[in-house]
Amino acid sequence: MSREDFKKLTLQSKIQKLYLDGTFVVAIRYYTHKVNLYLLGNDYVEVFYNHKQDRIDKIDFLNREHTRMKFYLDQIHINVEC
Template identity: 75%
Template sequence: MTREDFKNLPLHKKIRKLYTEGTFVVGIRYYGHKVNLYLLENEYIEVFYNHKLDKIDKIDFLNLSHTRMKFYLDQIDLKI
């Protein structure tokens, strides 16, 4: 599956694909969200869970230049 194919999936299918075929890497707290990082087919994908609203707000590919990277790199060695 290409990045574009994954991006075009509806949210519920992204969730299913990550939970059935992906590997959970780590979870962090980030501005009111619990962000779970998954590895799927050699791509890192973030799942933004809003615990106050009890819903997933966003699922997207990891942006390697984002400041969130420091939270991940403190905990794990990402193979990128």
């Protein structure tokens, strides 16, 4: 599945795709969210879970230029040049 096709999926379909085909990598805390990082094919996908409201606010591909990367790089090795 291409990135464009994944982005077009509903939130529920994205969750199902990650559950069936993704591999959980690591979880971090980021402000009001618990962010779960998944590997889906060759792409990393972040799931932003708002524990206070008990809901997923966003599912999107990892932005490797975001300052949040420092939290992941402390725990795992991600090639930031991709």
